Amino acid sequence: MLELINVSKTFNAGTENAKKALSDINLKVEDGDFITIIGSNGAGKSTLFNAISGAFPIDTGKIISDGEDITYLPDYKRAKFIGRLFQDVKTGTAPSMTVEENLMLASGGGNWLSIGGKAEKNALRERVASLGLGLEDRMKTPVGLLSGGQRQAISLLMATLNPPRLLLLDEHTAALDPAAAEKILEVTERTVKENNLTCLMITHNMSSALSLGNRTVMMTDGRIIFDTSGEERASLTVDDLLLKFKANSGKALDNDRMLLS
């Protein structure tokens, strides 16, 4: 379970450019929740993820994960139990290292001086095969030579190799071509289901925001303006969402990508 209590963050505080990126965010994520997050450009969706994963210290508030206060935990320590994928497919992998080496690093088995043996390599190969992308025959290929979709699939596998308490997906299919995006989304859904992961996903695709997961959160100006789940959510359409947005934020949704898709 993840809980954000009164989390606020202002960038460039005290200057003319001060921007309140997160404003008194309260969010309780139950175990097994799959929450989709939508909102206009600059609404604070990615900032929310950065706060959760510890990319910067928050100004006020608390972040609690499974009862543990992680507000001041450095990002690399949070990464032990928070997996994250980005829109930029280059973020999650080391390009000049092979698929196998990337995965061995992520698997984190053994101590610092351990060398991955045959058993570990075979196990990793099987996990890669389970992605269903045929990448198991390219274990010795440097990741930088793979396509964007393939890289993102490897990143997803790396983030979930040891099932994290929380998986953050930051528009992780937005930079892919439609076919690859669909494939990665399918793999994502399957991975989340198989491992029973708790997951937050930022998306610009309104229909997948409603069809994926069990809860949808809408953000604007660093605030959560709408949070829906259960039957209410099941009856919502994309048009309803757009109306809700206008009603709650007082302006029309201006995410260009969102409107075009």
Place this chain on the structure above:
Amino acid sequence: MEFGDILSIIQSVMELGLISSLTVLALFLSYSMLNVCDLSTDGCFTLGAAVGAVVALSGHPYLAIPAAMAAGVLSGFVTAFLQTRMGINSLLSGIIVNTGLYSVNIAVMGGASLLNLNKTDTVFTKMKALTENSFLSGWHKVLVAAAAVVVVLVFMVIFLKTRLGLAIRATGDNTEMVRYSSINPVFTTTVGLCVANAFTALSGCLLAQSQKLADINMGQGIVTVALASLLIGGTIFSRGSVKVRAIGAVVGAVIFRLVYALALRLQMPAYMLKLVSAVIVIIAIFIPYIKKQYPTLAKRLFRKKEAGNA
């Protein structure tokens, strides 16, 4: 040229090439793997020579080797600490440590800028005594250097396969990704620089013992010489596993020494060594750059021409 001359040139090329290849392997770790250009290499090389010479003079030629390496680890740790914990740019921290080491090195040598090991037992004289009257006589320096290189090479190849080694490689490749794999890049950078500098110091220690001399200026410019060797090896073994590339670093160092020895034979003055290595480094880095830039450059030139004709 007499056969004896050729043999002694080969021996000297092998000896100096192999000893300097330890510094090249150090840069292979810090520059190629960790993506840090460690400019403290010059000072650290001399530090290894100074510590090695002082310990050898006290009658412990074998102990001189771990002592020099420990000094190198310490120097690498300081360089890493400056850039990871004190917010000093990585190039600058290397330069700062290099400057500081000048004083440290003279202090280590007891205030002298030169130590003579002519009458001292070294690992090389020990090996000479061992191989005397055998078919290996005369090869003792090459043997010691080769043994050191084999040990370091094997260590390096295995080390880079461990989880820690993978993490160090990933740190140079994509620091963000290392953080997301819940590994602290500060830790990997520190370990990488400590290990690399241990080998640089070992290199200096062995050179001092083989030349029977530790001189405050003996490390000057070694970073450029080693970088030139590394890049020569890199162009020959550009595509390959880490193992192949590490071997390439050693081959590059020997080739560099060979070319240098040939140039000396052709009456190139010895003081040209550093200029030559500087030019090699420039060319080796410039060629891949221009290859990448050429298409745009060609287009721009071509279009200008067309516009001129029209």
